[in-house]
Structures are given as structure tokens and as C-alpha cells.
Amino acid sequence: MIFVAVGTQFPFDRLIRSVDEWVGQHQMAGIAQIAGGEYLPQHLRWERFMTTDTFNQHLQAASLIISHAGMGNIITALENRKPIIVMNRQHALGEHRNDHQLDGLAWMGKLSGVYTATSQDELYALLERQHDLQAATQTPGARRQTLVDFIDQAIRFPKQGGKPA
Amino acid sequence: MNTTLPKLLAISSPGGHWIQLTRLCQGLEGRYHIVYAMPGDLFGTASTLKGKKVYSVTDVSADDKWKLIPCALQVLYVLLKERPQAILSTGAAPGFVAVWLGSLLGIRTIWVDSIANVKQISRAGRLAQKRADVFLTQWEHLSNGQDILFKGAVL
Numbered sequence: 248m249i250f251v252a253v254g255t256q257f258p259f260d261r262l263i264r265s266v267d268e269w270v271g272q273h274q275m276a277g278i279a280q281i282a283g284g285e286y287l288p289q290h291l292r293w294e295r296f297m298t299t300d301t302f303n304q305h306l307q308a309a310s311l312i313i314s315h316a317g318m319g320n321i322i323t324a325l326e327n328r329k330p331i332i333v334m335n336r337q338h339a340l341g342e343h344r345n346d347h348q349l350d351g352l353a354w355m356g357k358l359s360g361v362y363t364a365t366s367q368d369e370l371y372a373l374l375e376r377q378h379d380l381q382a383a384t385q386t387p388g389a390r391r392q393t394l395v396d397f398i399d400q401a402i403r404f405p406k407q408g409g410k411p412a
Numbered sequence: 413m414n415t416t417l418p419k420l421l422a423i424s425s426p427g428g429h430w431i432q433l434t435r436l437c438q439g440l441e442g443r444y445h446i447v448y449a450m451p452g453d454l455f456g457t458a459s460t461l462k463g464k465k466v467y468s469v470t471d472v473s474a475d476d477k478w479k480l481i482p483c484a485l486q487v488l489y490v491l492l493k494e495r496p497q498a499i500l501s502t503g504a505a506p507g508f509v510a511v512w513l514g515s516l517l518g519i520r521t522i523w524v525d526s527i528a529n530v531k532q533i534s535r536a537g538r539l540a541q542k543r544a545d546v547f548l549t550q551w552e553h554l555s556n557g558q559d560i561l562f563k564g565a566v567l
Contacts, residue, residue: 254427254428255427256427256473303458317427317428317528318428318432318526319427319428319430319431321567322431322432322435322567323431325567344474347528347529347530347531350530350531351528354530358567387567390564390565391435391436391439391564391565391567392439392564393564394548394563394565395439395440396439397548397563397564398436398440398500398522398524398546398548399440401522401546402418402420402444402497402520405520405545
């Protein structure tokens with residue numbers, strides 16, 4: 248099953264429509280979280296918003312996640328060892344306030360378990376070979392721990408790092 | 413609730429900011445008594461945060477800046493009530509509000525700019541930078557080694 252989610256801030260009809268038409272052609276099942284979108288899926292089951300717990304249940308039940316290029320969904324997919332395809336919102340199409348999702352796409356694609364698409368064609372190419380897409384091999388570790396430890400030290404010992412308290 | 417631990421206020425916008433913040437806080441739970449704040453009534457509190465104190469504050473976006481006023485009043489209430497020793501935020505507007513008010517109240521403030529900001533520091537981050545005691549980016553190339561530091565990332 249496919250779970251497609253566009254975040255809570257803006258709709259992303261282009262992505263929802265693309266996935267909906269693909270699952271319709273391929274007789275696949277899926278669930279969509281569509282926010283305030285105007286396009287209502289014909290093939291996917293859908294909800295506009297979900298509680299965090301419902302969202303996590305759908306994500307865990309899915310074999311593949313498709314998302315806007317937002318960090319929340321990427322982190323959640325990686326933590327649950329699900330392969331995720333992300334497509335960036337485009338500022339020129341009114342899909343976000345700026346193009347930071349495009350800026351992020353290059354490094355996102357380097358993350359284990361994350362696949363990127365900038366267009367419907369690239370998205371469909373990934374969906375055609377979805378059974379080859381691998382989940383992240385490991386959960387985030389060392390880089391997060393060093394950041395957490397630095398924050399801890401920065402709170403406790405104001406002289407180290409940053410301005411003196 | 414362990415009152416002997418130093419108190420930390422963790423505050424951010426919902427979505428990706430919040431996911432990053434809670435992942436950082438997972439590593440800080442046990443070392444701090446963490447109180448949370450976010451604009452979050454809409455999506456419920458995740459079961460992983462059950463038992464934690466999560467304040468709801470008004471969200472602010474670029475389209476409705478006037479909401480900074482109720483947001484600031486709510487954050488001020490939380491700060492005066494909880495008297496945290498430090499504030500940690502990943503952004504955006506509610507975090508910036510907390511950093512400014514916190515610095516006025518003499519609370520130690522730490523900003524971690526979202527990992528989504530690859531090319532430049534976020535807008536809210538640039539505003540918070542004037543006041544934050546410690547300002548962190550999650551990208552080495554955005555660090556200047558002085559007042560913008562890179563010390564790791566959530567991913």
C-alpha cells in the first residue's frame with residue numbers, strides 16, 4: 248500500500264493527482280493526506296488532516312511513502328524504515344512561499360532510503376520500479392547525538408559556545 | 413515530574429520544525445525537565461508525548477503577522493509560569509518570539525535552524541540570531557565558526 252502525504256501547511260494537488268492517477272491505472276491501494284487541496288482523489292482513500300497517531304499508523308501500514316519534500320515526513324519515514332519518494336513544491340506554481348524544497352532535494356536524495364522527483368515523469372519512473380526502492384539501512388545516529396550533547400553542554404556551561412550568559 | 417532537573421522550554425511551529433525539535437528532545441529527556449509549546453491543537457498530541465506538558469500557542473505565518481501579538485502573550489505566559497532555565501527552538505515564528513522574550517527575561521536561548529534550510533539561514537533564524545545565546549545551523553557550509561555554529565544534525 249502507498250501512503251502519500253503533503254504536510255499541513257499548504258495543499259499540493261499536483262502530487263496528489265499524479266499519485267491518484269497512477270494507482271488508478273495500476274490497481275493499487277493507497278491513502279492520501281491532502282490538506283486543503285481542491286483535487287479530491289478518485290482512487291486513493293483520503294483525509295485532509297490526521298492526528299499524529301493516525302498519521303503514524305498509516306505510515307507504518309504502508310510499503311512506500313510519497314511526500315512533498317518536507318523534513319517532518321522524511322524523518323518519520325526514515326525512523327520507521329520505510330522508503331520515501333519526495334517531490335518538491337514549486338514556488339512558480341504557487342505551491343510554497345519559496346523554493347527551499349528544491350534547494351533541499353539534492354542532499355535529501357543522498358540520504359539512504361530517500362528518493363527524489365522534480366516532476367510527474369520522474370515520480371512515475373520511480374513508481375515503475377517501486378519494488379527496488381530500499382528503506383534506510385540505519386536510523387539517524389552519530390550526527391544527532393553530537394548535536395544533542397552540544398546543546399546540553401551549551402545550556403549547562405554558558406561559557407563554551409555562543410555568547411556568555 | 414522530576415523537579416530537581418533544570419527546566420527546558422522546547423518550542424516550535426508544527427510539522428517539520430516540531431519533528432526535529434522532538435527528536436532533539438528525545439536525547440535531552442532525562443537530563444532536563446522539558447516543557448513543550450507548539451501550535452498544535454489541530455493534530456492532537458502524539459502518544460510519545462503523553463504525560464508531558466505541551467502548551468498550545470497561536471501559530472504565525474508570513475501571511476498573518478498580526479498573530480505575533482497573541483503568540484507573544486501566550487509565550488510570555490508560559491515563560492513566567494514555568495520559569496525555564498533555557499529555551500530550545502528549531503523555528504519558526506513561535507521560536508523566534510520565545511527567543512526574543514526569553515533574552516529579555518535573562519533566560520538562556522538556543523536556536524537550531526531547521527535542516528531544511530540548506531542554502532541560507534531561515535528568515536525567522538536571521539531574526540532570532542540577534543538575540544539567541546547559541547545559534548546553530550545543521551549545515552557545516554552555513555557555519556561561520558563564530559556566531560553561527562555547526563555541531564551536528566538531526567539526520
